[in-house]
Every structure is written in structure tokens, then in C-alpha cells.
Amino acid sequence: MTVCLDTVGAEAARPFIERANPEHPSLIDIAHVVDERFGVVNIPNSIWIDEDGIIVRPAEAAWALELAPADAADADAPPPASPDAAPQDAMGKRMAEMMGAASQIVSDRDRYVAALRDWAEHGAESDFALSPDEVIARSGRRGVPESTAAAEFELAQHLYRAGDHDAARQHFREAHRLHPDNWTYKRQAWSLEPSALEGSPMARFWQGPLPGKETDWAYEGDWVKDANAIGPANYYPRFKG
Amino acid sequence: MLITNKAIDRDEFERGTGWTLKPEGACRGEVCVPLPMGNADGGAIDIDAVAESLGMPLVRHSDALAALGPATFGGNVLATAEAPELVLPNLDGNPFDLASLRGKKVVMVAWSPY
Numbered sequence: 598m599t600v601c602l603d604t605v606g607a608e609a610a611r612p613f614i615e616r617a618n619p620e621h622p623s624l625i626d627i628a629h630v631v632d633e634r635f636g637v638v639n640i641p642n643s644i645w646i647d648e649d650g651i652i653v654r655p656a657e658a659a660w661a662l663e664l665a666p667a668d669a670a671d672a673d674a675p676p677p678a679s680p681d682a683a684p685q686d687a688m689g690k691r692m693a694e695m696m697g698a699a700s701q702i703v704s705d706r707d708r709y710v711a712a713l714r715d716w717a718e719h720g721a722e723s724d725f726a727l728s729p730d731e732v733i734a735r736s737g738r739r740g741v742p743e744s745t746a747a748a749e750f751e752l753a754q755h756l757y758r759a760g761d762h763d764a765a766r767q768h769f770r771e772a773h774r775l776h777p778d779n780w781t782y783k784r785q786a787w788s789l790e791p792s793a794l795e796g797s798p799m800a801r802f803w804q805g806p807l808p809g810k811e812t813d814w815a816y817e818g819d820w821v822k823d824a825n826a827i828g829p830a831n832y833y834p835r836f837k838g
Numbered sequence: 839m840l841i842t843n844k845a846i847d848r849d850e851f852e853r854g855t856g857w858t859l860k861p862e863g864a865c866r867g868e869v870c871v872p873l874p875m876g877n878a879d880g881g882a883i884d885i886d887a888v889a890e891s892l893g894m895p896l897v898r899h900s901d902a903l904a905a906l907g908p909a910t911f912g913g914n915v916l917a918t919a920e921a922p923e924l925v926l927p928n929l930d931g932n933p934f935d936l937a938s939l940r941g942k943k944v945v946m947v948a949w950s951p952y
Contacts, residue, residue: 598939600926622928630926634922651920655916739915744909752840802952
């Protein structure tokens with residue numbers, strides 16, 4: 598099953614779900630309940646649950662097989678030019694930085710998919726099905742800072758949906774400060790800001806200052822800055838056996 | 839969970855936090871945390887007392903709006919490997935219960951359009 602995490606609501610997910618036309622349950626989580634209950638801190642993430650409802654792998658980076666050539670070409674298509682977004686050279690520079698960081702992200706696609714197939718076939722006998730103690734230990738740290746961040750994020754989402762984006766930003770910033778490793782908190786907040794790619798399918802991936810309006814940016818970090826700070830190769834933790 | 843009203847009843851608390859209130863305390867799977875007297879059996883609960891027992895920080899935005907963070911007492915996101923309760927709508931708004939997939943292996947994939 599899939600769960601779409603987006604404060605914006607179901608309509609943002611609709612084109613993707615309708616195009617995929619899945620046979621599996623495809624759910625909408627506008628309040629990021631899955632983050633809070635299962636420890637999702639970036640997307641895509643997966644959780645494996647056995648026939649008895651016991652988690653055998655907690656939230657971790659999840660990969661699909663390579664896209665079919667037609668879909669891949671579509672996904673890689675450059676965004677349409679936005680002649681109104683000035684200045685163009687600043688926009689081009691930012692695009693290059695984004696693509697540069699994204700190209701360094703390390704995928705464990707083959708290992709992840711092989712492990713998933715192994716579990717599907719062998720169940721509890723699979724080396725990739727973890728013990729309950731290991732599942733709990735790997736589920737992520739949650740002390741007072743992380744829990745307070747979750748409460749801040751919940752307030753931020755509520756205020757955003759209520760139309761008070763300014764108040765929401767204050768709580769998003771607190772969530773980012775208290776739980777800096779949580780990319781979902783950041784990507785969600787950044788994706789609600791104006792984009793230099795407005796109208797493009799890539800619009801919500803801009804996640805940074807508008808060219809020429811850098812001082813207006815509401816957050817300390819942005820996608821390029823934060824991805825480069827940790828090193829894009831560390832953006833997704835490596836798949837552990 | 840969001841708190842807009844001081845008096846929180848047990849259903850609201852259970853839905854909002856995923857913890858079930860039983861005579862032995864607040865429970866999730868096989869894990870139960872004892873609660874101060876009077877919070878496990880009645881209707882309304884003392885949110886401050888229960889929050890303290892479970893290590894849940896309360897963040898206040900205004901007099902009328904606050905949020906309760908998830909439990910921290912174990913130090914990990916999961917206190918048990920038993921999958922938390924999860925009921926979410928599909929695109930048409932119809933609720934779907936993760937527990938309805940018992941008997942099948944489930945890969946739950948979280949994604950977003952951003």
C-alpha cells in the first residue's frame with residue numbers, strides 16, 4: 598500500500614495516483630500521521646509488516662525498480678522555461694545546483710529490491726526480517742526534542758490549512774531546529790513556498806529562495822543548502838541487511 | 839495530537855495518540871504504561887498527568903490551540919514492533935484500516951508529490 602504525505606491535501610496526490618492506477622490501497626495522509634506513528638523522516642520510505650501485523654523492518658529508504666524507459670524519459674524531461682522568472686542566469690545556476698546535488702544521491706535500489714523479494718518468498722526465515730527488538734532499536738530516536746518537533750510540525754500544518762501561513766512558518770522553523778534530520782518536515786514546509794518553476798510538474802521541488810529574492814526566504818535551510826551540508830550521498834541512509 | 843479544548847475524552851485521546859486507555863494504564867501492543875489514578879477508567883482524562891506519564895511534550899500556540907507530541911518514554915519511535923493503528927482515507931475519502939490487511943505481508947510506502 599502507499600501513503601501520500603502532503604499537508605496540501607488529496608488533490609495534490611490525485612494526478613499521480615490516477616496515472617499509476619494502482620490495485621493496492623493508495624491512501625492520503627494530510628497530517629503526516631505516518632511520520633509520527635512509524636518514524637518516517639524522508640520520502641520515499643517503506644515499512645514492512647508481516648501477516649500478524651508485526652513490523653519486521655521499520656521506516657527506511659525505499660526504492661522501486663528502474664522506471665520503464667518511457668516513464669523515465671518523462672520524469673527526466675527538463676522543466677518548461679519560465680520566461681517570467683527573473684533573473685534567468687540565477688535560475689539556471691540554482692537548477693544546476695539542484696541537479697548536481699540530486700545526481701549525487703546514492704540509491705540502494707538493487708539491494709533493497711532483492712531483500713524485498715527475499716522476504717516475500719521466505720517470510721520470517723528471511724535474513725532481512727528483523728527481530729522485534731531490532732525493529733524498535735532501528736525505528737529512530739525519539740526524545741523530548743524530536744517529540745516537541747512533532748508537536749510543532751502538527752501545529753504548523755494545522756495553521757497552514759487554516760490559512761495562517763505566517764504562523765505556520767514559525768512552527769515549521771521550530772520543528773526544523775529541533776529535529777534537523779527530519780527531511781519530511783523540511784521538504785513539506787519548503788514545498789509550500791513560491792516556486793520559480795510555477796506551472797511545471799517540478800514546481801514543488803524548487804524548495805528554495807526565488808532568484809533575486811534570496812532575503813525573502815522564510816527558512817534557515819533550503820533543499821540545496823541542507824543536502825550539500827550533509828553531503829548528498831548521505832541524503833538517504835544506506836540499506837542495512 | 840491537536841488540543842483545542844482542555845477537556846479531552848478518552849476516545850479523542852486514543853484516536854489522537856494511538857494509545858489505548860485500559861485499567862492497567864496507557865497501552866500500545868503489549869506495552870502498558872501506568873497512569874495516575876482516575877485516568878484509566880473514567881470519561882474525561884487529565885491531559886497534563888497522562889502526558890507526563892508518557893513523556894509527551896505539550897506545545898502551546900495560543901490559549902485555544904496546542905499540540906501534544908508523541909510518547910518519548912522508551913526513547914525510540916516504536917515502543918513495540920506491533921504495527922500502530924492506522925486508518926487513512928483513499929482518494930475518494932473512504933477510510934481504509936491497515937489492520938484489514940492482516941494475513942498478508944504489507945509493504946507500506948510513504949511518498950509525496952514534492
